[in-house]
Structure formats: structure tokens, C-alpha cells
Amino acid sequence: MQSSTGMTPPLSPVLFAGFLFRPIPAVLLQPPLDAALYAIQKRHPDLFERLAGFGNPVYLIDPVDLPYAFLLKPxxxxxxxxxxxxxxxxxxxxxxxxxxxxxxxLLEGNIDGDSLFFSRELVIEGDTEAVVALRNAVDGAEIDIINDLLAALGPLAKPAGKAAALAGRVFKRAASDLSAVRDAMIAPALQRGEANGSALQELESRVERLSRRGRPVKHPSGPDQGEPT
Amino acid sequence: MKIKKKLELVCPAGTPASLRAAVDAGADTVYFGFRDETNARNFPGLNFSREEARDGVAYAHQRNVKIYIPINTFPEAGNPAPWHRAIDDAAHLNVDAVIIADIGLAAYAAETHPALRRHLSVQASASNPEAIRFYHEAFDIKRVVLPRVLTVPEIAALNREVPVETEVFAFGGLCVMAEGRCSLSSYATGISPNKNGACSPASHVRYVEKGNKMVSKLGDFTINEFTAEETAGYPTLCKGRFVTGGRASYLFEEPTSLNVIEILPELMAAGVSGLKIEGRQRGRAYVAKVVAAFRQAIDAAAEDRTVDVSNLLSVTEGQRQTTGVYEKTWR
Amino acid sequence: MSTSKLSLGPVFFNWPVEKWRDFYFRMADEAPIDSVYLGEVVCSKRAPFYEPVLPEVIDRLQAAGKEVIHSTLALIMTGREMESVRNLTEDDSLMVEANDISAVACLKGRPHMIGPFLSVYNEGTLNYLAGLGATRFCLPVEVARDTMRTLAGDVEAELEVIVFGRLPLAISARCYHARSHQLHKDNCQYVCAADPDGMELETLEDQPFLAVNGTQTLSYTCCNLIGELGGLDEMGIKRFRLQPQDTDMVEVAQIFRHVADGKMEAPAAESKLFGLMDGMPFSDGFFHGREGVSYAGDEAYVA
Known part of the structure; x- marks a missing residue:
């Protein structure tokens, strides 16, 4: 997906706006995430087994263009x-x-992590071995985020309570947003940037609006200015 | 038109997912190691359990793709069992060859499993006809992976003199030192490629922000630093930037990938049998992309056609590539 | 009086031929060295310079009672290089140390030695090569003490360990000395001759790291196992190899001889050695199974 010209992906920080830039309280985001991870683990029981022997490292996964970050305990x-x-x-x-x-x-193995890093899109800090191990584990698991998330909708389809019902709606929206993201990712026209210019622009402005409401996007241009944690 | 004998495309797999990606993308052969110190890519989270190996062999064999197992570190003194077990298991898995570097291990394999085909790893550093004949006569080695020290004319001359097949590195990370005889990484980290199967191990890698630069370190040593505009690299020791005679340079090698795709006809004419893609530590996206490109290029070369394979550049290290030692000017 | 023996490894560096010859003359006349390995190990382009004086050097060493062993090139790529090794191994009046498996192929069936450039890490390989006629093995630089002990207890052949000098870490087809001077190997102008201990290589943060010697890369630090001679002797390793550096190697040899014989304590020897090395730091990490650059130094003497 990367071109050798070092082009910034035209979709970022655009497309995920719909999902995570929505001003959802973290407490509401957590249940669907739990469900998603549960689903992914159910579908990929060997995921993270490749991490055995690395002393249960904790990862901070920080999408620089989102108002959230994630702590992963794999x-x-x-x-x-x-x-x-x-x-x-x-x-x-x-x-x-x-x-x-x-x-x-990277999670879906659609892009080579080394290539990403060589192009400076990705920045890693701390225990490099743990990062390499996670990358290898995830790459080996053949995660398909849409199908994995749709599978997770099963248990949420019959909400037991109000919070769960809300979580279910959030989650369904997330899955649909993700479909859009994925469609966009595989659409070569979008890679060229100009083909869907107006649609992109519309998305861009939508993101701008949403991201102003979320966490300030400190490092939209790339990972090399990552703040210390 | 006469169709020439095709080069065998030998492809890396660090995980079962990569194995399937390689097979599906057109590999003739996939090589993978067991998940322990018996292979030279003993990286965290990588390589195959015995169960995964069994499934991988089945997947490949059902599609007429061969499997080679590298068991190419040097067994620890007093503890040969893990290496012997790896040979035994490879034999029982019915793999198509094992790739060995250690003399004692080659002797064990030849004695214990004479029917198991044996290849000589690049780690054995057999760079001349006498060395290759030695391994062939002593252990019935059928193929030698040539160390990355020879030019194409030298490879051609060598192929005329040796009774075995040769396989050369075609794409990926490039060792600039004679393999199997390099202690640079263990000098800096204590982890040895020869003994532990990992060069410039991630456990000893750190990236440190320093002002507006990012510094990559291996052990206590700075390997490189990058400004915001520069493409970064993993701090493999011999791809670092160092100072000699008051001048900073990539003294050993630029952070670059080997790519022989433009000299495939020359390699065919030189009598090479196999083309090896490096990169068991890379992801399945890399594997799929590189294997597919080489599949096209190999098929085209066999029919004297050329194909455009310029899209490989984005997976190369530092996004630069070289034909490396195959051209004499490299030295 | 210890039964241990001192060896002098081959000069790795490109010294002017007169200096090279005089160095060996002096070692023959003055150094308490039992065995001398010589011959060009690193770069075949240098060998022609030494060949004219080789016979007189060998005569002088043998006349002084030294055992003389000819070391082969470590990396053999061209037909010409192979031919030179073949010539060397056909002369059975001289003991040869093989630094490439091709030399072993030429030497099998008669007594020979194995140098530190062959990957001998375990008893399986060691015994196989011993079966072909190898009588002595100088172990690779990264072999640690535990491995040495295992091998010493398990094999008949004599073992030798490098105890002094910059450690040879890598060999390449490419000449880094030439590259540093922006030259090609074919037209190298023998720039490696300017650095009799190798060319120092530093990190971008000015930290000394390695030493470049043509196609060879060595440690910046000087390996020093002076405090370990007793332990080596106890495990049955009684041959200690000193690698020539551009210093008073007669004195270095004397210091090691004194310590091996119990006539000098290791800490005193260490400070004397340090005085000879013009600030070059010591290392013993490989021996202790750690990163090669590290140095246990004094703590080792206490233990």
C-alpha cells in the first residue's frame, strides 16, 4: 500500500473519524472493545501465544490521529x-x-511493519524486543478485523441492559465505519488522492470538526515528534 | 522458443501465515525454522512449533511446494540434544531438505538420517570449490547456499567446478561480512548469531529521542541517528553510521536491500539453481509482495522476457537497493 | 613452574616488511614464546610482500627453538588464493593452521592445526576435525569459559585460547580500509599500512567501538585474560595465544610468562600491560559469556 514516494496516506487522519472521533466517553467504549478482543481471541486462540516467555509486557498503542490511546496486556x-x-x-x-x-x-498484516518503520511512519519506544514479538505474533494470526468484529456482535445482539444496548449500537457503528475504512483502503483510486478528491475533502473537514472536539491531535504529520511517555 | 530451466524460488516464512502467503504467491520452496535457538532467525514471536511445522509441510506439499528447514546455528558444547532433535523431527516431518552449518551436526544428520537431503547453510561460509567439495564428500551435501562474498563471474566459475547445486541470496537483508564467522553483534550484545541465532537482537535495541534526532542504539553503542526527514532503519550493526578518519559514513554498508531481479539472466547463465529470498523476520505482507514479484520475474527470465518489478522498492530497507557483492565494484 | 605454553598468533596488520621481519627476529631472540604462527591471514594482496623474507624468518624462529606454524588465509574466494593455500599445504615440512575449511580439505590425513576463524563450537565438530588429523584447535573468539571447560573435558586434541590482543570479529569480501579512503579494493593503494594496530572506528557519539584492518574488523578493545590463566590451566587448557599488537610484544610475552609461572600477580601484570597499550582498554566479555566488549577485570581477580 505504501508508495516509494513517501506519500502520507491520504486517508489518515481522515477515515477513522466516524468511529473514534465521536465524543464517546471511554467508559462506553470499553465494553465493545472488550467484546471485540474476546471475539478476536476466540477466533484466534493462538494469538499472543507467540508472546509466551516475554514476561507479559504492557504496550501503549497510540494512534496519533485519534483522541484515544490503548493499553494492551496480551x-x-x-x-x-x-x-x-x-x-x-x-x-x-x-x-x-x-x-x-x-x-x-499492521494489525491485519496488510503492510510490512519493517517497511512502515523504515519510512518513519511508525515510532516505537521502550522494549524493542517486546514490540518485535507483538508484531510477529499479530502478523502470524491473520486477523480480519471486520469479520472478527462482526463475530463479536453475536453476544451483543441481545443486550441485557441499557449500557450494553448503547455499547451494542456504538459497536455496530464501529463495524460499519470499519467496513468503510477497509473499502477505502483497498480502493486504489483513493491511494492516488485525486480521484475522490471531493469525497476526501468532505471527510477531511468532518474529521477536523470532530477532532477539535476530541483529544487535540498533537502530531498529525508523523511519528517522529512523539512525546515522551 | 526454448524455455530455459527456471530458477527455484526459495522463500522465507516466520509464521504459518507467511508460509501460506509464500505458497499462494508462487513459491517453489518455503523455508522455516523451529521456534528455538537451532535456527539463525531466533527472533521473538517467530518460527514454528512442531505442530505448526507439520501443518505447514502438509499445506505446502498438497500444492507441490517444497519445505526446507534451516538448522543452521552451531550447537552448544555439551548440549547437542536440541539440534539433534531438530534434525530428527525434520526427518520425521518428511521435509525436502535441512539446511545445516555445523560440521558435527552435518555428520549426525548424515549418519542418522542418510535419506534426509542436506543443504549447506550460508553460515558455513563455503566460498570456494575445495570447501564445497569437502562438505559434499564428507556429508553428501547436495546444495550449497553461497556466502555473499562472490561476484557473478566467480559464481559461474565455481559452478563449473563443484558437483552440487548452488543457491544464492536474491533479495532482502544483506550480510556484508562472511556469514557464520561474524562476532560483531555478540561483541556488542553478548547474543551470538552463531550460537543463539540472532544478529543485532531486539532485546538490545533502543531508539532514543535526542533533540530533533532519533538515535538507534545496540547495547551501549550508537548505531545511527536520523533527522526527521531521513528514513530510519533497524540498528543492524553492520548497517550503522560510524566515524573513521574523522569522517562519518556507512562504512560497512548503507542500510539497503539486496535485489538481484535485474541480473536474473546472468545468474541463470552462471548455473545457479536456487534463489533465496531473505526475511523470515519480515511480515507476510512483505513475503507475499516479494514472492509474487520474483515469481513473475523468474518465469519471464526463463522465456527471455523482461517484466517491470519496480514496485518492490517500498519493502526494501531504507528504501534503497543494491546488487551487492554480485558486482565487483561493491568490494 | 607451569607446563602451559605461550603462542604468538599471526600478525593481522599490514606492517612494512622490514618491521615485520625484525619483529619476528626479535621474538625469536628474546621472547619467552613456544610457538609462532605466521603468514598472511587477512588479505591475499599483502602476502607477496612477506614471501621474500619468510624463509629467513622461519629459519631464525626455528633456530631459536620455536615451533613454527603457517597460518592460512581466513577467507578464500579466488582461484589464486586457493592456489596459494594448496601450495602451502603441499609442503609437508611445515605445520599448517587451517583458517578456512578448504585448507582442511587439503590437509586431511596428516597432522595440522585449526585456527580461530573456523566455526568450532562443540565436541561434535571438534572430534570430526580431529579425526581428519587436526591436533590443536585455537578456539573462536566468542567461545566462553563454560564451553571451553566442556570441550577440554571431552576431547583429546590440544586447545588454545586467545588471551591477548584485539579480537578478530569479522572478515569480508569488501575492504573497509579502502572504503574509508573512498577507494576500491582493486585500487586500494595499501592504505591499511597506515594503521599498524588497525584504524579506529567510533560511533557518531565519539565512542570508540571497533578497529578496521582491511577486510577484517577487530575489537577496539584489547582482549586480556591475564587473570584467567590459572583457571584455564585447571580446566586443561595449557596454550595461550598472544595476538601481536604494535607495542613491545617481548615484554607482553614476559608478563604472561611470569603470571603463568606464578611469579607475578595478575593485578600487577594488568597494570604493566595497560602501560604498554597507550590507553587501549581491555576486554574479557566473551570469556565470561557476556558481550565481548565488557571487562570484568579486577572483580575476576578477587573471585
Whole structure:
């Protein structure tokens, strides 16, 4: 997906706006995330097993273009993914920072992590070995985020309570947004930037509006200015 | 038109997912290591359990793709069991060859599993006809992965003199030192490529922000620093920037990837049998992309056609590439 | 009086031929060295300079009662290089140390030695090569004490360990000395001759790291196992190799001889050695199974 010209992906920080730039309180985001991770682990029971022997490192995954970051505790079969509003003061063994779409592509193995890093899109801090191990584990798991998330909708389809119902709606919206993201990612026209110019512009302005309401986007241009954690 | 004998495309897999990606993208052969210190890419989270290996062999063999298992570190004194077990298991898995570097291990394999085809790893550093004949006569080695020290004319001359097949590195990370004889990484980190199977191990890598620069370190040593505009690299020791005679330079090698795609006809004419893609530590996206490109290029070369494969550049290290030692000017 | 023996490894550096010859003359006449390995190990382009004086150097060393062993090139790529090794191994009046497996192929069936450039890490390989006629093995630089002990207890052949000098860490087809001077190997102008201890390589933060010697890369630090001679002797390793550096190697040899014989304590020896090395730091990390650059130094003497 990367071109050799070092072009910034035209979709970032655009497309994920619909989902995570919505001003949802972290407390509401957490249940669907739990469900998602549960689903992913159910569909990929060997995910994170490749991390055995690395002393349960904690990762701070920081999409620089989102108002949230995530703490990942990848214990085999009992992994946790926690939404955090602020990266400051978080205890983590390693930090992976980059545009959300790049992180998503990395998660799905659609892009070579080394290439991402060589192009400076991704910045890693802290325990490099833990990052390499996570990358290898995730790359080996063949995650398909849409299908994995749709699978997670099962248990949420019959909400037991009000919060769960809200979480379910958030989650369905997330899945639909993700579909849009993925469609966009595989649309070659978008890679060229000009083809869908007006649609992109519309998205851009929407993101701008939304991101002003969310966490300030401190490092929209790339990972090399990552703040210390 | 006469169709020439095609080069065998030998592709890396660090995970079962990469194996399937390589097979599906047109590999003739996939090589992978067991998840321990017996192979030279003993990286965190990488390589195959015995169960994954069994499934991988089945997946490949069902599609007429071969499997090679590198068991190419040097066994620890007094503890040969993990290496012997790896050989035994490879034999029982019915793989198509094992790739060995250590003399004692080659002797064990030849004695214990004479029917198991043996290749000589690049780690054995067999760079001349006498060395290759030695391994062939002693252990019935059928193929040698050539160390990255020879030019194409030297490879051609060598192929005329040796009774075995040769395989050369075609794409990916480039060792600039004679392999299997390099202690640079263990000098800086204590982890040895020869003994532990990892060069410039991630456990000893750190990236440090320094002013407006990012500094990459291996152990206590700064390997490189990058401004915001520069493409970064993993701090592999021999791809670092160092100062000699008051001048900073990439003394050993620029952070670059080997790519022989433009000299495939020359390599075919030189009598090479196999083309090896480096990169068991890279992801399946890399594997799929590189394997597909080489599949096209190899098929085209066999029919004297050329194809445009310029899209490979984005997966190269530092986004630069070289034909490396295959051209004499490299030295 | 210890039964241990001191060896002098081959000069790795490109010294002017007169200096090279006089160095060996002096070692023959004055140094308490039992065995001398010589011959060009690093770059075949240098060998022609030494060949004319080689016979007189060998005569002088042998006349002084030294065992003389000819070391082969470590990396053999061209037909010409192979031919030179073949010539060397065909002369059975001279003991040869093989630094490439091709030399072993030429030497098998008669007594020979194995140098530190062959990957001998375990008893399987060691015993196989011993079966072909290898009688002595100088172990690779990164072999640690525990491995040495295992090997010493398990094999018949004599083991030798490098105890002094910059450690040879890598060899390449590419000449980094030439590259540093923006020259090609084919037209290198022998710029490596300017650095009799190798060319210092520093990190971008001015930290000394390595030493470049043509196609060879060495440690910046000087390996020093002077405090470990007793331990080596106890595990049955009784051959200690000193690598020539551009200093008073006669005195270096005397210091090691004194310590091996119990006539000098290691800490005193260490400070004397340091005085000879013009600020070059010591290392013993490989021996202790750690990063090669590290130095346990004094703590080792206490233990």
C-alpha cells in the first residue's frame, strides 16, 4: 500500500473519524472493545501465544490521529485492551505510535511493519524486543478485523441492559465505519488522492470538526515528534 | 522458443501465515525454522512449533511446494540434544531438505538420517570449490547456499567446478561480512548469531529521542541517528553510521536491500539453481509482495522476457537497493 | 613452574616488511614464546610482500627453538588464493593452521592445526576435525569459559585460547580500509599500512567501538585474560595465544610468562600491560559469556 514516494496516506487522519472521533466517553467504549478482543481471541486462540516467555509486557498503542490511546496486556487467552484518554503517566513497557490506519493495516498484516518503520511512519519506544514479538505474533494470526468484529456482535445482539444496548449500537457503528475504512483502503483510486478528491475533502473537514472536539491531535504529520511517555 | 530451466524460488516464512502467503504467491520452496535457538532467525514471536511445522509441510506439499528447514546455528558444547532433535523431527516431518552449518551436526544428520537431503547453510561460509567439495564428500551435501562474498563471474566459475547445486541470496537483508564467522553483534550484545541465532537482537535495541534526532542504539553503542526527514532503519550493526578518519559514513554498508531481479539472466547463465529470498523476520505482507514479484520475474527470465518489478522498492530497507557483492565494484 | 605454553598468533596488520621481519627476529631472540604462527591471514594482496623474507624468518624462529606454524588465509574466494593455500599445504615440512575449511580439505590425513576463524563450537565438530588429523584447535573468539571447560573435558586434541590482543570479529569480501579512503579494493593503494594496530572506528557519539584492518574488523578493545590463566590451566587448557599488537610484544610475552609461572600477580601484570597499550582498554566479555566488549577485570581477580 505504501508508495516509494513517501506519500502520507491520504486517508489518515481522515477515515477513522466516524468511529473514534465521536465524543464517546471511554467508559462506553470499553465494553465493545472488550467484546471485540474476546471475539478476536476466540477466533484466534493462538494469538499472543507467540508472546509466551516475554514476561507479559504492557504496550501503549497510540494512534496519533485519534483522541484515544490503548493499553494492551496480551496475556494468552486473557488479553486486555484498555482505552485511555491520555498517554501521559501510563505505565507501559513499550509504545507503538503512528497513524491509526497504519496501525490497523499492521494489525491485519496488510503492510510490512519493517517497511512502515523504515519510512518513519511508525515510532516505537521502550522494549524493542517486546514490540518485535507483538508484531510477529499479530502478523502470524491473520486477523480480519471486520469479520472478527462482526463475530463479536453475536453476544451483543441481545443486550441485557441499557449500557450494553448503547455499547451494542456504538459497536455496530464501529463495524460499519470499519467496513468503510477497509473499502477505502483497498480502493486504489483513493491511494492516488485525486480521484475522490471531493469525497476526501468532505471527510477531511468532518474529521477536523470532530477532532477539535476530541483529544487535540498533537502530531498529525508523523511519528517522529512523539512525546515522551 | 526454448524455455530455459527456471530458477527455484526459495522463500522465507516466520509464521504459518507467511508460509501460506509464500505458497499462494508462487513459491517453489518455503523455508522455516523451529521456534528455538537451532535456527539463525531466533527472533521473538517467530518460527514454528512442531505442530505448526507439520501443518505447514502438509499445506505446502498438497500444492507441490517444497519445505526446507534451516538448522543452521552451531550447537552448544555439551548440549547437542536440541539440534539433534531438530534434525530428527525434520526427518520425521518428511521435509525436502535441512539446511545445516555445523560440521558435527552435518555428520549426525548424515549418519542418522542418510535419506534426509542436506543443504549447506550460508553460515558455513563455503566460498570456494575445495570447501564445497569437502562438505559434499564428507556429508553428501547436495546444495550449497553461497556466502555473499562472490561476484557473478566467480559464481559461474565455481559452478563449473563443484558437483552440487548452488543457491544464492536474491533479495532482502544483506550480510556484508562472511556469514557464520561474524562476532560483531555478540561483541556488542553478548547474543551470538552463531550460537543463539540472532544478529543485532531486539532485546538490545533502543531508539532514543535526542533533540530533533532519533538515535538507534545496540547495547551501549550508537548505531545511527536520523533527522526527521531521513528514513530510519533497524540498528543492524553492520548497517550503522560510524566515524573513521574523522569522517562519518556507512562504512560497512548503507542500510539497503539486496535485489538481484535485474541480473536474473546472468545468474541463470552462471548455473545457479536456487534463489533465496531473505526475511523470515519480515511480515507476510512483505513475503507475499516479494514472492509474487520474483515469481513473475523468474518465469519471464526463463522465456527471455523482461517484466517491470519496480514496485518492490517500498519493502526494501531504507528504501534503497543494491546488487551487492554480485558486482565487483561493491568490494 | 607451569607446563602451559605461550603462542604468538599471526600478525593481522599490514606492517612494512622490514618491521615485520625484525619483529619476528626479535621474538625469536628474546621472547619467552613456544610457538609462532605466521603468514598472511587477512588479505591475499599483502602476502607477496612477506614471501621474500619468510624463509629467513622461519629459519631464525626455528633456530631459536620455536615451533613454527603457517597460518592460512581466513577467507578464500579466488582461484589464486586457493592456489596459494594448496601450495602451502603441499609442503609437508611445515605445520599448517587451517583458517578456512578448504585448507582442511587439503590437509586431511596428516597432522595440522585449526585456527580461530573456523566455526568450532562443540565436541561434535571438534572430534570430526580431529579425526581428519587436526591436533590443536585455537578456539573462536566468542567461545566462553563454560564451553571451553566442556570441550577440554571431552576431547583429546590440544586447545588454545586467545588471551591477548584485539579480537578478530569479522572478515569480508569488501575492504573497509579502502572504503574509508573512498577507494576500491582493486585500487586500494595499501592504505591499511597506515594503521599498524588497525584504524579506529567510533560511533557518531565519539565512542570508540571497533578497529578496521582491511577486510577484517577487530575489537577496539584489547582482549586480556591475564587473570584467567590459572583457571584455564585447571580446566586443561595449557596454550595461550598472544595476538601481536604494535607495542613491545617481548615484554607482553614476559608478563604472561611470569603470571603463568606464578611469579607475578595478575593485578600487577594488568597494570604493566595497560602501560604498554597507550590507553587501549581491555576486554574479557566473551570469556565470561557476556558481550565481548565488557571487562570484568579486577572483580575476576578477587573471585
Amino acid at each position: 496475556e494468552p487467552r486473557a488479553a486486555r485492551l484498555l482505552v485511555v484518554r491520555d498517554t501521559a503517566g501510563q505505565e507501559a513497557d513499550a509504545v507503538i505510535r503512528g497513524p491509526f490506519l497504519s496501525l490497523l493495516k
